[in-house]
Amino acid sequence: MHLEAQAIVLAAGPGMRMTTLTNHTPKCLLPLGTLPMVCYPLQLLQEAGFSDVTVVVSEGEEQRMSKVVEQYNLKLNLDIASVNTSHDPGTADSLRHVASKIKWSIDDVVIVSSDLVTDVKLQQIMDRHRSSGAALTMLTANNQPEFTKATPPGPKTKPTFNSDVICTESGTGRLMYAVAGGDYDEVITLHNRVLKSATSLDVSTSVVDAHLYIMKRWLVEYILSKESSCGDMGSLKAEILPHIISRQFMKEPTKDRSDRKLDIHDVMEKEEYDDLVRKYNSSVVLSRHHNSCQLDSRVCYVYHYQGCCVRANTLNSYWELNRRMHSLFEEVYPNSTWSIKHPSADIQERAQVSDDSLIGSGSVICEKTNITNSVVGNHCRINPFVRLLNCVLGDHITIASGCVIENSLIAANVEKKCTIKNCIVTDPNKIEENKTYMNEILEASQDFA
Incomplete structure (x- = not known):
């Protein structure tokens, strides 16, 4: 499949909703379980047969990203x-940055966000995309409140979730209308062209865009062109996709090309042998050519997945994914040499580690330590008489003897005996001996990121 399609992972997002966790670590490399977040979409692509992947990162993170493949x-x-x-x-700006790297000899481009965690089979989406002749296929999933409304550590705030509005044609999955959560008022308006193009419609606010798109190469060319209406658009989801979806219902422009912007009709390409296949196809296997007099190459579809499909794009979902990774890992990261408790971890004889805890490579869990329902990253050291309950620890973290840490996210060393509950720790200098911290973000007073 890698000869027919190209994969692009968008991993330059700053992670504005991740508090101070991204001050010194880019969002795509934040630990999710015992792996960097970006490993999950990379594994998804690898399972589908890709051997080459283009990754867009923020400036200065090229070297760290290049080490991910070998390390994991x-x-x-x-x-x-x-x-x-x-x-x-x-x-969309990130995508434009790799325009020169897109191989114009391929048929399709797979674009996926670095924060997607799913056990969907990408090959099945590709098959549906091609058999339907779609210009765009978008992966959707059910909204899962257990992730979006989860309560992370730190000061208590009410989680906010703005529902996407996704409208499909009943029975076919054709994507008729989509608007991103937060980009609409209390009332949305469907154009007559949409209503006339389908016998019946399914409108949902409980379905989310998973940020995995398969696009025809010519469609990507249109999106990236400075001459098209997309030239000034910055967001794929909020701006470009609604524009593309609406263009399904537009007629071919009558104005001369020199008097207007580039239109989809100007770049649209038919698949090779489309006319012949449509004319002579007598297969008993239903395809997009059956009962079709006019094949429209602009059509957009959704591939709706009922299984695990979550984006770690908020602190809420990131926290809950970590807490559940022990039960999700084999599904979202199949056929890997990585494991829930890495073989190289040193879990000493009198350490108590629950079955629902993850221990990363090279970590040392000392004797008389109790770890329950927690994630311990790679190359950590948990000293004796430590109790961890419902915690997530990043890589290279040391926890001092005698610490009691509950329901907390630890991204810095805790080198003094203390009690930490419901906190996010990103600065080791904020920890004092024998002190108790509750519902706080222990961060540096100045951001040096």
Whole structure:
């Protein structure tokens, strides 16, 4: 499949909703379980047969990203491109940054966000995309409140979730209308062209865009062209996709090309032998050619997946994914040499580690330590008489003897005996001996990121 399609992972997002966790670690490399977040979409692509993947990262993170493949036993060649994120570029801006790397000889481009965690089989989406002749296929999933409304450590705040509105044609999965959560008022308006193009419609606010798109190469060319209406759009989800979906219902422009912007009709390409297949296809297997007099190459579809499909794009979902990774790992990261408790971890004889805890490579769990329902990253040291309950520890973390830490996210060393409950720790200098911390974010007073 890698000869027919190209894969792009968008991993330059600054992670504005991750508090101070991203001050010194880019969002795509934040630990999720005992792996960097970006490993999950990379594994998804590898399982589907890709051997080469283009990854867009923020400037300065190229070297760290290049080490991911070797460190985590992925069999991929990464072509890494960087983008300046100081002005908070959108996903479309990141895509434009790799325009020169897109191979125009391929048929399809797979674009996936670095924060997607799913056990969907990408090959099945590709098959549906091609058999339907779609210009765009978008992966959708059910909204899962257990992730979006989870309560992370730190000061208590009410989680906010803005529902996407996704409208499909009943029975076919054709994507008729989509608007991102937060980009609409209390009332949305469906154009007559949409209503006339389907016998019946399914409108949902409980379905989410999973940020995995398969697009025809010519459609990506249109999106990236400065001459098209997409030229000034910064977001794939909020701006470009609604535009593309609406263009399904537009007629071919009558104005001369010199008097207007580039239109989809100007770049749209039919698949090779489309006319012949449509004319002579007598297969008993239903395909997009049956009962079709006019094949429209602009059509967009959704592939709706009922299984695990979550984005770690908020602190809420990131926290809950970590807590559940022990039960999800084999499904979302199949056929890997990585394991829930890495063989190289040193769990000493009198240490108590629950079955629902993850222990990373090279970590040392000393005697008389109790770890329950927690994630311990790679190359950590948990000293004697430590109790960890419902915690997530990043890589290279040391916990001092006697510490009691509950329901907390630890991204810095805790080198003094203390009690920490419901906190996020990103600065080791904020910890004092024998002190208790509750519902706080222990961060540096100045951001040096």
